[in-house]
Amino acid sequence: MATPRLRRLIAAASLPLAVAATMAALPSTANALSSDVVISAVYGGGGNSGATIKNDFIELANLTGNPINVSGWSIQYASAAGSVFQMTNLSGSIPAHGRYLIQQAAGAGGTLSLPTPDATGSIPMSATSGVVALVTAQIPLVGCGISCSTAPNVKDLVGYGATANVETLAAPGLTNTTANARSGAMIDTDNNSVDFTAGVPKATNSAGTTVTADDPGGPVDPTPGSVRIHDIQGAGRISPIVGQNVTNVPGIVTAVRTTGNARGFWFQDPGADADPLTSEGLFVFMGTTSPTVVIGDSVLVSGRVTEFRPAAGAQALTELGGTINTVKLTSGNALPAAVPVAFPDAYTKSGALEAQPLEPSSYVLDWLETHEGMRVTVNQDTRLISPVNTEFNELWVTLKPGQNPTPRGGSVYTGYDDQNSGRLMILALNGAPAANVGSTLAAGTTGPVDYQSFGGYVVQATQLGAITEGGLKRQKVLPPKKQGDLSVATYNVENLAATNPDAKFARLAEAVVNNLGKPDVLALEEIQDNNGATNNGVVAANETVAKFIAAIQTAGGPLYDWRSVDPNDGTDGGEPGGNIRQVFLFNPARVTFVDRAGGDANTAVSVVRERPTSNQVSLSVSPGRINPGSDAWASSRKPLVGEFLYDGDKQLFVVANHFNSKGGDFPLSAAVQPPVRGSEVQRLKQATEVRDFVQDLATKSGGAARVVVLGDLNDYQFSPVLQTVTGNGTLLKTLIDTLPADERYSYIFDGNSQVLDHILISPAIKGYSYGVVHINAEFSDQASDHDPQIIRILTGCNIDPLPTRCLPGSPVVDE
Template identity: 50%
Template sequence: MPSKSSTRLAALTVAAVCSAASTVVLTSPAHAADVAVHDIQGTTRISPYAGQAVTGVTGIVTGVRTYGQSKGFWIQDPNPDANPATSEGVFVFTSSTPKGVAVGDAVTVSGTVSEYVPGGTSSGNQALTEIVRPTFTVVSSGNPVPAATVISARSVPDAYAPAGDPAASNSVNGLTLRPKKYALDLYESLEGMNVQVSDTRVVGATDPFTELWVTVKPRENANRRGGTVYGSYASQNTGRIQIQSLGATAEFPDANVGDTLTGATAGPLDYNQFGGYTLVANRIGTLKSAGLARETTEKQKKGELAVATYNVENLDPGDATFEEHAAAIVHNLKAPDIVSLEEIQDNDGAKNDGTVAADQTVTKLIDAIVAAGGPKYDWRSIDPVNNTDGGEPGGNIRQVFLFNPERVSFTDRAGGDATTAVGVTKDHGKAALTVSPGRIEPANAAWANSRKPLAGEFVFRGRTVFVIANHFNSKGGDQGLTSQYQPVARSSEVQRHQQATLVNAFVKDILATQKNADVVTLGDINDFEFSDTAKILESDGALWSAIKSLPKSERYSYVYQGNAQVLDQILVSPSIRKSCDFEYDSVHVNSEFHDQISDHDPQVLRFEP
């Protein structure tokens, strides 16, 4: 994920170009004297004055930002017009720390109107209207700040965004705002204004960048733990909004999902690269804890095989989280018989020196599990070719099988390595792998700069179980939900669809050889249970995503921008699904907590082979 302090990218303006230093260079700009803020904001997402020099813009300072790459202050006109589509606030970008200006000052501003796109035009993000290269005069101080506009369940429409203009590549930029019809139009009509939310429930825990997500619609797709579930591309959660702070970092609350910010949280409404519309608070409500506890699954019975997947987020020997991961595996997951680990890094982590072995990383985790009272796991994996599987350069993340040798055995078949493709053969009338462990079509372009699936053969109580550990291509590069393009483009899907096709074909090979074979395909699929990626994996009935055995409100393993969603899945072959003797559990130990040790929740499947 890019750093939140990433460089401020070039603004888009009329009659403007971007220099190598990402500054705006105007060519003979037009001038507009004595315009009001609502004139600058206009009734669409792009200012009618973009690229023009303006003078005599008056307003009351509602917030001053002295940190980060986007320093400046917000002003709001205390005398609004009668059009709800036109915002009365705007950000004045000063580049350096603004001096001589404070909240409550009445100011007159001159400068150039700019449309700044956080993340650059390639991100697809909307533009933020600003006044850049400003000069300003403080007319008076100590004035009352314009009353905050309340954002509430009643004011936010249920429809998320209008369809974009096909003639403009589905962009909504040129469309007249309809704030009573679409949530994104409402937020845009309040851009730069002083806004307020009250008694809001946290749906995205405080993250390392000192931000959290709340909802003003507590009943919207709510789950029993206080989150908001993302269950469809067509039905967005419109009540979510990001909260940042204009105050000291130390004063920002450490909130978990389900907690409440009681009272008022108020400040200017901004738009940024990493979440879209954001309330930058100069007043934050009081945190009321909901006492959310980390979940614990059930222990598998003697005749049940417990198989789990757990993304341990770039784990390497230098990390301080081994004891916590071990405790989660032993106590919260109840020591599954087989654990597929994703994002195990090599022995020196992200140091880019050609190291690919991860035996020290895995051994350190196994030892920590024993120290936590768990079993002495054995393990299997295949070292990748250096820097070919994506992730942090030099980290060489890969999937690893842990298994409890007192409960399950691994069938080793020699010859598996980073570049050799695993196949399916028949052994004594039953399916078998040609190599175990082995990788599925590692040379196929579908796996370029991405993790290759790891297939292994296990035996539990005399029954062979094939397990395929996956870590599909990430969603990096997809347009955000608040993109100017509606519906948004999900470019990263292309590679995941290719990957799903290969895994589905491999499972079909196993089932064609042995119709009743037990196959478990699991891991960080990086896509939703309702996605086309999941549908391709499931095609022709080869697999079924077992998380769909849970109620819709309980289907999530990850929380992103306040949306509780599925990324991690365990898919099973027909013999397992039809038996009805399985239990599925998404064990929420990370995604909802500010002190998470990974951003993913592990998943556990228990069944009788």
């Protein structure tokens, strides 16, 4: 993929229900996202009828780990329909990860004063609708109409209620007793309707003093309220009382999370109702505040019912958020009995899941939803189908061991309609030991069901079964049978930069020498510039490549030469500042690179026929890039093309690719099924560009051109992208399809062994052997998250019928 595999605990707090059952697309955002200071709360009902707090207020939040000076800034307010802004000047600083309080006009009522404000104004804000702008100057906004979010010096803007002057869509309208607060982790999406939730007014100043309208001292009443957890969860995916405040909801604490910025605890009602569709468990979100409760505490919890949607297209997690108050009644209580995990055959139904009734006996996603927040247990031994990610203590197991198994213990992903319904993600709250695919997880893993952005539903394990390592071995390539055979490999080396530790270079180099057998041509993806993620205009990667070549020599490999084309700074995607690109390494003792001058970041390579009546072709530039000015390659890597000679004068054209990543696609557990594959649109354009180039090679050579198209295409062998780039198999052959169906994978994601990396060949390449070399994806200890692939083009195979040694096979064996 274009960036390292990202796995995090929930990184944002509870958001309002931002996506309806149809998941309608919202307008694009209006302004650059603010990553340091944001408006965190607005309240205009101060001192009005029914209000507790006496003054209107605006609160700012510093999202960084350093103080930020706001002297010379201002906060400005306009009515919902107005264009005249009133201004309050700011001074001083916002502490690291702190707040800054601006007090505005007081009403005639109210009983509660704000904490000591950091700035004071006299603006009477509307209690229902208005516009607040944070401006990095003390000049009134003039003439920006309803587009003030993009006006000069505007750092952040919140339009609430009935106003069109917003970031994308308005935040909720307010009342005398409600304020808009930015959700939990302060994520700024430039969509006011998503970023803000209306609730009880709460104000915090830079000293950390907080006043909450309904919480002068916290609840002390030990009497359970009338609402139970199953009332909050309801019989559907969305709570029937979302947005409401609830008081003294009873339950037993079953799990606690005390790290990250999604801290909190799960609690469960030991007295279940008679409805199997209503979950009895719930997560209490506390942001960066660590809970003081422990497992076994009997508690009463007050807060606001929210639906947290962790990513675009994801389902929503019902939870309690807002201002959390917890009363501990007793400790050491027995936990509610854990429900054995029992998945039905089908993974999901189609359509908008949130608009359909739950059918837990028929669909896995429905079974998990009806147990959201509840204790469950895996009461059978299971097989690991992903390696343990020891950084985040994650692993995947299969509850259906006979479902699409790979020979090495994984679960192969065979198509969009077969998601492998036996997969279950487990996150070990107390840590997990390293273990590889095929290992055994003993029965007994227990914990509440949660929902996260990547893996979807997950068991947050308070108890993890014992893991027995399965003895998986890495693979290597057999030596060639004939001296004239040419080996070509592809390897995504995962953001390799000269600044990386020597140990990473040594691991990758060892794989090139000992596992890949010193390939004659090696196409590398994700080679970064010399200073890696440092974003300072450097694009050259000569130091990165030289360090890798030296490491290969040290490991016993040849002295490789190399070719590449430096990208323009910041244009090719990947990790910001890294300027990743593809690079050819080649062994000059075995193959000749045909250099043709003129290739650079902006010059398109073309196919040149040597003579009008000849099928002999060459490249206009070598190395070169395919149509780099096409919008297909916007913020994405451009294919690298090179012309090689081997075995005398045999010509070979190699196209190294790294198509745009799947980032932004909806997860397999998406709220609308089948999930939207939004990133596919650009890859289809990229596939068309590569196909057209290869077609030109084929046409002008009369089909005689030997072409290898390879790299990280970021898509599956059955995808429309692969059908496009191969011309439905008529222009290029997809070599992964020549392997047995249970061996078609080079990467593992969400517990599915799948194909992202490919080698494709033109019909002019007759005899070959091919294989995926499994050395990374199935192992906890990885040099990269991708497995390399290799083709060996066999000599003496340009005749029909093919000799026995020319028939397809695999040169790959276990170490």
